[in-house]
Amino acid sequence: MSKITAIxxxxxxxxxxxxxxIGSLLVAFSFLDAAFNLLIVVNDTVSSLIALVIGIxxxxxxxxxxxxxxKLRQFNKAIxxxxxxxxxxxxxxxxxxEYTPYAYKWLFSEANFVGNSKEDCTGGGACWVFIxxxxxxxxxxxxxxxxxxxxxxxxxxxxxxxxxxYLVNEKLKKYIILFLIFVFPFIALTxxxxxxxxxxxxxxxxxxxxxxxxxxxxxxxxFCFPLGVxxxxxxxxxxxxxxxxxxxxxxFWRGVPLITVLFMASVMFPMxxxxxxxxxxxxxxxxxxxxxxxxxMAEVVRGGLQALxxxxxxxxxxxxxxxxxxxxxxILPQAIKLVIPGITNTFIALFKDTPLIFVMGLLEILGxxxxxxxxxxxLGFAAEGYVFAxxxxxxxxxxxxxxxxRLEQKLSTER
Amino acid sequence: xxxxxxxxxxILPQGFVLTFLILLIGxxxxxxxxNMGNRGIAFGFHFLSQEASFDITFSLIDYDGSxxxxxxxxxxxxxxxxxxxxxxxxxxxxxxxFGVARLSDNVLVSKLASVYIxxxxxxxxxxxxxxxxxxxxxxxxxxxxxIPIFDTLFLTIKGLHTPKFIWENFGTFFSAIIIALVIxxxxxxxxxxxxxxxxxxxxxxxxxxxxxxILPYLTLLTGIVDLNFEHxxxxxxxxxxxxxxxxxxxxxxxxxxxxxxxxxxxxxxAENVRAGIMGINKGQREASASLxxxxxxxxxxxxxxxxLRIIIPPTTNQYLNLTKNSSLAAAIAYPDIVLVxxxxxxxxxxxxxxxxxxxxxxxxxxxxxxxxxxxxxxxxIALVEK
Numbered sequence: 100m101s102k103i104t105a106i107x108x109x110x111x112x113x114x115x116x117x118x119x120x121i122g123s124l125l126v127a128f129s130f131l132d133a134a135f136n137l138l139i140v141v142n143d144t145v146s147s148l149i150a151l152v153i154g155i156x157x158x159x160x161x162x163x164x165x166x167x168x169x170k171l172r173q174f175n176k177a178i179x180x181x182x183x184x185x186x187x188x189x190x191x192x193x194x195x196x197e198y199t200p201y202a203y204k205w206l207f208s209e210a211n212f213v214g215n216s217k218e219d220c221t222g223g224g225a226c227w228v229f230i231x232x233x234x235x236x237x238x239x240x241x242x243x244x245x246x247x248x249x250x251x252x253x254x255x256x257x258x259x260x261x262x263x264x265y266l267v268n269e270k271l272k273k274y275i276i277l278f279l280i281f282v283f284p285f286i287a288l289t290x291x292x293x294x295x296x297x298x299x300x301x302x303x304x305x306x307x308x309x310x311x312x313x314x315x316x317x318x319x320x321x322f323c324f325p326l327g328v329x330x331x332x333x334x335x336x337x338x339x340x341x342x343x344x345x346x347x348x349x350x351f352w353r354g355v356p357l358i359t360v361l362f363m364a365s366v367m368f369p370m371x372x373x374x375x376x377x378x379x380x381x382x383x384x385x386x387x388x389x390x391x392x393x394x395x396m397a398e399v400v401r402g403g404l405q406a407l408x409x410x411x412x413x414x415x416x417x418x419x420x421x422x423x424x425x426x427x428x429x430i431l432p433q434a435i436k437l438v439i440p441g442i443t444n445t446f447i448a449l450f451k452d453t454p455l456i457f458v459m460g461l462l463e464i465l466g467x468x469x470x471x472x473x474x475x476x477x478l479g480f481a482a483e484g485y486v487f488a489x490x491x492x493x494x495x496x497x498x499x500x501x502x503x504x505r506l507e508q509k510l511s512t513e514r
Numbered sequence: 515x516x517x518x519x520x521x522x523x524x525i526l527p528q529g530f531v532l533t534f535l536i537l538l539i540g541x542x543x544x545x546x547x548x549n550m551g552n553r554g555i556a557f558g559f560h561f562l563s564q565e566a567s568f569d570i571t572f573s574l575i576d577y578d579g580s581x582x583x584x585x586x587x588x589x590x591x592x593x594x595x596x597x598x599x600x601x602x603x604x605x606x607x608x609x610x611x612f613g614v615a616r617l618s619d620n621v622l623v624s625k626l627a628s629v630y631i632x633x634x635x636x637x638x639x640x641x642x643x644x645x646x647x648x649x650x651x652x653x654x655x656x657x658x659x660x661i662p663i664f665d666t667l668f669l670t671i672k673g674l675h676t677p678k679f680i681w682e683n684f685g686t687f688f689s690a691i692i693i694a695l696v697i698x699x700x701x702x703x704x705x706x707x708x709x710x711x712x713x714x715x716x717x718x719x720x721x722x723x724x725x726x727x728i729l730p731y732l733t734l735l736t737g738i739v740d741l742n743f744e745h746x747x748x749x750x751x752x753x754x755x756x757x758x759x760x761x762x763x764x765x766x767x768x769x770x771x772x773x774x775x776x777x778x779x780x781x782x783x784a785e786n787v788r789a790g791i792m793g794i795n796k797g798q799r800e801a802s803a804s805l806x807x808x809x810x811x812x813x814x815x816x817x818x819x820x821x822l823r824i825i826i827p828p829t830t831n832q833y834l835n836l837t838k839n840s841s842l843a844a845a846i847a848y849p850d851i852v853l854v855x856x857x858x859x860x861x862x863x864x865x866x867x868x869x870x871x872x873x874x875x876x877x878x879x880x881x882x883x884x885x886x887x888x889x890x891x892x893x894x895i896a897l898v899e900k
Contacts, residue, residue, distance in 0.1 A: 191622045210793040317676045340528040344535065354881035355874045356838035362856050366866040369778045371542040451638040457845065465641055482649035489637045496636035
């Protein structure tokens with residue numbers, strides 16, 4: 100290898116700059132070849148191989164030791180440190196050159212954005228008209244159009260409450276959290292379901308779309324967190340019966356897939372109720388998801404509890420704190436802070452699991468898209484719908500994980 | 515401790531919880547028996563031996579409508595295991611590749627790997643499943659315009675048509691592989707001994723690869739074992755309809771489930787691999803370099819054995835998740851245990867309690883046996899600390 104290097108690029112005989120010039124030319128040529136097939140095309144594989152070889156040789160010439168060329172050396176360090184790295188770089192760039200135009204054409208340049216019906220989609224790309232026309236249904240489901248302000252109002256209240264945490268001082272914060280857990284669910288329910296305060300009653304079967312995704316995930320998150328903390332404490336309890344009940348509960352829910360839990364909630368659970376009584380589908384669904392995710396939450400919190408040094412427990416006890424006081428003021432605040440990433444991951448998993456409620460016949464955003472794509476007037480737009488839903492889910496999951504990273508940094512007491 | 519205090523803090527809460535639990539279970543059991551009595555169903559598992567009288571589109575063992583519900587359950591279970599095991603293999607390969615790629619010192623490679631990971635892990639699995647099934651595989655051409663891959667595989671709306679292997683004396687071929695493995699194992703041992711005595715390193719890897727490749731190939735050359743391919747062929751049924759006959763057809767439901775599970779789980783495995791490698795102290799790398807080990811040797815002999823200790827437990831968890839997630843098959847009608855048993859069989863028999871319990875119990879058994887295995891392994895490899 101070193102011999103070849105010496106032959107191709109003898110040290111000190113020629114000015115470094117000439118090597119770099121040759122190298123840049125070769126690299127540029129290989130990119131152009133990959134993009135436009137400049138060379139005589141034997142077949143696709145051979146011509147891209149030629150481009151690859153030329154590119155590697157070019158990058159090899161660029162790899163300079165010259166101390167004056169700081170920028171170039173940084174560039175080399177980033178993507179061109181060895182021949183193998185140069186090869187990987189070229190493969191990545193060629194793949195990007197090859198496929199981005201297709202994606203760009205489908206997503207933007209040949210796509211149709213405005214219109215009212217399938218006939219407005221004349222380009223070869225995506226038909227975003229589909230999303231445009233069905234947008235309200237995707238967001239609100241079958242909720243009556245003139246009543247959608249109620250959904251909006253509920254979410255605006257939620258956003259304002261959460262946002263106000265940043266504005267008020269420390270002392271008021273806990274009241275906001277208490278409000279969120281104990282008062283907000285009732286306000287939201289009154290707004291969404293109606294039936295009082297002059298609001299017309301809207302049964303939960305008509306709720307749907309992204310709003311339903313949020314309703315289910317927010318309720319399940321609010322309930323599964325305290326339950327998970329209690330289960331984690333129970334699992335570490337010294338009371339044998341409680342300990343084993345908690346272990347059994349956690350391991351059971353962690354051992355079964357969510358879809359069977361929802362099956363259970365939809366066909367098996369009604370059998371366990373007194374004849375003639377009925378529990379709303381949505382409630383059964385939220386309870387099922389809550390129990391399921393609480394088990395995962397419990398394991399995350401237990402990780403935090405185990406990570407705390409024994410001294411914290413002993414110190415709390417020695418100043419006369421009882422079990423609940425010790426947990427509430429000393430142990431849990433520290434333990435939970437330790438496992439914020441795990442908690443967020445559980446929340447994200449919960450959010451991503453919500454589409455499974457199709458098992459019970461509830462239509463959240465993905466269900467609405469499946470409904471829309473089977474509409475006889477809109478056949479054949481599955482891809483557009485799924486890309487839209489993927490974007491929505493991706494955005495919210497990404498935001499959640501970024502927020503948790505910030506929270507983790509903010510709460511960190513490490514110096 | 516004061517007796518009164520003990521009663522208050524120890525016996526009372528436990529007794530209260532236990533009573534509550536017993537009452538709750540009793541309440542449910544009572545209602546269930548009343549409800550089933552009203553519908554004229556007696557609790558029991560006799561229905562498992564009744565004739566199922568429904569067909570399953572894809573089965574690894576002989577099955578048709580005349581077999582029993584028990585057999586249908588077995589078909590579903592095997593289909594679940596099939597997709598889980600193949601999914602685990604692909605997810606591991608992809609996960610290791612992208613996990614290592616994310617740590618690459620090539621900025622472009624690591625950025626692309628993190629884009630891959632961030633994209634697939636933040637999109638719900640079921641959405642990916644729908645995408646692959648409805649938006650990709652269901653829009654493939656009809657058999658007459660099949661997409662050929664290397665001229666031997668054909669991709670159509672009906673699935674992937676692959677050639678079928680027809681073996682003669684497969685046993686001999688198989689035992690050749692086993693013999694090759696045994697010999698290379700013995701060679702490994704010998705090489706290790708030799709290295710300990712004389713410090714000389716024998717080319718273990720090349721010898722083993724050569725053995726495993728050449729020995730089975732020899733059986734083919736000498737004609738003891740014969741391998742033929744049955745290629746899928748396009749057959750015209752009528753002027754407009756044609757279909758592929760022969761070979762093996764992999765149904766699109768299986769393919770899309772496999773894609774979705776492998777891609778989704780691989781992102782989590784990639785993160786585990788990355789965390790494992792990053793969790794190894796830099797000093798280990800420097801120490802092995804100062805001992806004169808090459809980069810490859812350091813990775814193989816020093817870094818990886820330690821990193822695996824961090825990587826394996828969460829990865830086993832991901833395997834478990836993958837197995838449980840394969841139950842999403844019900845959404846696209848891949849005949850796994852949930853669709854066959856908790857779906858069709860439940861609709862036909864109406865035995866909600868028995869069937870849902872059997873299904874849950876099956877998954878529970880799978881998970882618990884994997885976690886017992888994992889705990890045992892964890893104990894075995896854990897560092898002995900003081």
